[in-house]
Amino acid sequence: MDKRKRMLLKNWMGCFAFALPALLFYCLFLVIPIFSTVRISFHEWNGAAPFMKFVGLDNYARVLKDPIFYKALGNNVIWILFTIFVPVLLGLIFAVMLTQKYVKGKFLYRLTYFMPNVVSLVAVGIVWGWICTAAWHDQHTAGYDIAVLWAVHAVCLLYDAVIFPGTAG
DSSP: OOHHHHHHHHHHHHHHHHHHHHHHHHIIIIIHHHHHHHHHHTEEOOSSSSOOEEOTTHHHHHHHHOHHHHHHHHHHHHHHIIIIIHHHHHHHHHHHHHHOSSOTTHHHHHHHHHHHHHHHHHHHHHHHHHHTSHHHHHSOOHHHHHHHHTTOOOOOGGGOTTTSTTSOO
């Protein structure tokens, strides 16, 4: 074996060594369960009995005659379209729009795309800031009214000296 072939073999062995853990994981948790499911589908089995009765294609014939199967299949196709294809297509469109150099309104696209992420974090921080301050509990706000209706005393967790010793209570 000449030097070039040996180098190529060494390169392929290195690639295989890096891919082997992922390949084993893939086979163990995806390929083997798929084949086991197909094997079990040819049997009549309740999932708990120690034995399985071989029925061949009878399970498939029974499913194909069931109208509920077609309704469920249609629902799954709709689910796949709206959870996989539509978000990927919209993501690709937005990615192209956000990365082009000469797109009119690029700032507006970026603003509408990233603003919900920023605003939600800011809003959550403000609300928790209100909840965790002692002054918030003294005011008649919607949260205070709900606490009164439930006969719950407002607890200011961040300023409670019992929970966090050393803080001003």
